[in-house]
Amino acid sequence: MEKVISTNKLTKKFGNFIAVDSIEFEVEKGEIFGFLGANGAGKTTAMRMLCGLSRPTSGSGMVAGFDIASQQEDIKKNIGYMSQKFALYDDLKVWENLRLFGGIYGMKKKEIEDKTAQILQELGFEKERNTLAKLLPLGWKQKLAFSVSIFHEPKIVFLDEPTGGVDPVTRRRFWELIYRAVQRGITVFVTTHYMDEAEYCNRVSIMVDGKIEVLDTPKNLKAAFNAANMDDVFQQLARKATRINN
Amino acid sequence: MKQFLSFVKKEFYHILRDRRTILILLVMPAIQIILFGFAISTEVKNxxxxxxxxxxxxxxxxxxxxxxxxxxxxxxxxxxxxxxxxxxxxxxxxxxxxxxxxxxxxxxxxxxxxxxxxxxxxxxxxxxxxxxxxxxxxxxxxxxxxxxxxxxxxNNVQFGIVPEIKMLHNPQMKGAYNFVPGVMGLVLLLICAMMTSVSIVREKELGTMEILLVSPVKPLYIIMAKITPYFVLSIINLTTILLLSIFVIGLPVAGNLFILILLSLIFILVGLSLGLFISTLVKTQVAAMLISVVVMMMPTMLLSGMIFPIESMPDILQWISAVPPNRWYIEGVAKLMIQGVEAKYVIKEFIILSFMAIVLLTVSLKKFNIRINR
Incomplete structure (x- = not known):
């Protein structure tokens, strides 16, 4: 299988504080990779390095075939990113949000128009084309934000707690979109606090105090920890954390 | 270039859709000029x-x-x-x-x-x-x-010395003459520094800055795109103020209009760089606003010679008054508009403002890049 992400002793220090402690893992093409960990475990820092936002202190990593320390510009062209914090630009209309991100990724005008029509149709949002993003319900916004993050057909999409604050039904619908993207060959790298979502992932890693403590399929993890669900697995591991959660 | 244009478009939408702000930005300078020019007049009439x-x-x-x-x-x-x-x-x-x-x-x-x-x-x-x-x-x-x-x-005819007083440059002692350069300096700085810093910090606060930084857009483009609309707004305001002061208040531009505009452009650049600089210092919009208004605007108003003449300040305040860029701009504008001096008499103001612009721009671009690559 083709590896789209691989790291080798990837480390990030802030002064004496080791935020990410030589983590090593690989993600295969078309996989849904769950990147879990309590607050302050180092998930965000690790993800920032993979996205080319932050330089590793030591160690190395490859994302979409490019080196994270030296080829950040190439990485940025090949990834998508969505976070809970950012849904969309509230004061832009739905289609303007899509056009903006198409423009940012250098897509052609025609391409942007076709893709916009296609996405609105897929989501059933045709009527909302000219609606300001702030008027959409949160669940809709998140769906649209996800569509925006894969608008330019990236190889990998990084989702940083994408479903914060919505009900289980809406989350379920959101994950249907993720599966659809995976079918198109997009690799999904996702962090989440919801353990039911961890069950949807092909493989899951759990970070504790800057290190990756376990990495396996949800099924194997549950068996190894003799747990009924992923939440139980997570609780057992998180209890070992010595760092103060912020 | 295409990326850049989609960004500029987005920034204009942000500003234009915020009706209240745009109204304040465009109407405020006009109102200020008219207020200072007529209502808050130090002249005595009727x-x-x-x-x-x-x-x-x-x-x-x-x-x-x-x-x-x-x-x-x-x-x-x-x-x-x-x-x-x-x-x-x-x-x-x-x-x-x-x-x-x-x-x-x-x-x-x-x-x-x-x-x-x-x-x-x-x-x-x-x-x-x-x-x-x-x-x-x-x-x-x-x-x-x-x-x-x-x-x-x-037989007691007194011989007295009767001084004949002539008020140069502003023979009618009109209060507005003094205020026009002051308002120009204030408005331009407000729009450039405050609005730019708030709009950059807003993206940080909303988390959209992350998204932009993850995209292949160069940080420099992001900044340039942020600055462009405020640059345009500043120029609109500059035009409004000049037109109002010429046609409504009746204060002609005595000197070279071209030099005046050039000086204003450099001052606008200083303001924009200052806004950028503030945005690298703070994390929230409120903080950006507070720094712009309290730390910058107040001393600028009080020390730039707009309200109190610099010459009558204690030495130490005179020294401090050299720091706000407004002081130099207002001085330059007063010389150009009211006294109508030749370009060579405002070289000092040109040099100081250009220097400020270069330093602020370099420092803030550097700080911005460090923040990204931390």
Missing amino acids: TPIAVFDPSKDDATRQITERIAANDYFTLVSELHSLDDIEKAFHTGAVKLIIVFSEKFLNNFMHTGEATVQIIADATDPNQASTFVNYVSNIINAWEMENAALVTQSQ
């Missing part, structure tokens, strides 16, 4: 005055007529007793009362001396002294013209 004239001779009548005929004063009442004086002031009906002595003309003709008392409401001391000056001038003028009336036999 001030209500009263006269107590027990003498009622030709001299007092002439003087009273002259004062009443003057644009600055309106004679509202003639008082009939000394007791009325206090009453008139208390009711607030008059700002100034002229009290002639008895037998005014008679005294003047025979002794060369006659007393007239000018009583002013000094609640606003500046205004009061302006009133008093006007009235004294009118009385002095009358005295000069009528010196011949004094009986020669008295």
Whole structure:
């Protein structure tokens, strides 16, 4: 299988504080990779390095075939990113949000128009084309934000707690979109606090105090920890954390 | 380039969709200019005055007529007793009362001396002294013209030095002349520094900055795109202010308009860099606003010579006043607009402002990059 992400002793220090402690893992093409960990475990820092936002202190990593320390510009062209914090630009209309991100990724005008029509149709949002993003319900916004993050057909999409604050039904619908993207060959790298979502992932890693403590399929993890669900697995591991959660 | 344009478009949407802000940004400068130009005028016009004239001779009548005929004063009442004086002031009906002595003309003709008392409401001391000056001038003028009336036999013709005062550059002493450069400096700095810093920090606060940084757009493009709309707005405002001051207030640009615009462009650049700099220091929009207004705007207003003349400040404040960029801009604009000096007399202002722009821009771009690559 083709590896789209691989790291080798990837480390990030802030002064004496080791935020990410030589983590090593690989993600295969078309996989849904769950990147879990309590607050302050180092998930965000690790993800920032993979996205080319932050330089590793030591160690190395490859994302979409490019080196994270030296080829950040190439990485940025090949990834998508969505976070809970950012849904969309509230004061832009739905289609303007899509056009903006198409423009940012250098897509052609025609391409942007076709893709916009296609996405609105897929989501059933045709009527909302000219609606300001702030008027959409949160669940809709998140769906649209996800569509925006894969608008330019990236190889990998990084989702940083994408479903914060919505009900289980809406989350379920959101994950249907993720599966659809995976079918198109997009690799999904996702962090989440919801353990039911961890069950949807092909493989899951759990970070504790800057290190990756376990990495396996949800099924194997549950068996190894003799747990009924992923939440139980997570609780057992998180209890070992010595760092103060912020 | 295409990326850049989609960004600029987005920034314009942000501004244009925020109706209230755009209204404030475009209307505020006009209102300020008009307010400072007309309402908050330090000139005296149509001030209500009263006269107590027990003498009622030709001299007092002439003087009273002259004062009443003057644009600055309106004679509202003639008082009939000394007791009325206090009453008139208390009711607030008059700002100034002229009290002639008895037998005014008679005294003047025979002794060369006659007393007239000018009583002013000094609640606003500046205004009061302006009133008093006007009235004294009118009385002095009358005295000069009528010196011949004094009986020669008295033989006490006084030779006095009468200074002839000429108000250069602003002969009518219009308050607006002073304020136009001040308002220009304030408005441009407000739009450039405050709005730019708030709009950059807003993206940080909302988390959209992350998204932009993860995209292949160069950080420099993001910043340039943020700055562009405010640059355009500043130029619109500059035009409004200049047009208003020329056609409404009647303050012509005495010097070279081209040089004035060039100086303004450099000042706008300073403002934008300052906004960028502030945005690298803070994390929230509120903080950006506070820094812009409290830390920057207040000292700028107080120390730039807009309200208090720099020359009359204590030395230490004079030194500090060199820091706000407004001071140099206002000084330059005053020289160019009001005095109409040649370009070579504003070289100092040009150099200082350019220097500030370069330093601020370099420092903030560096800080911005460090923040990204931490």
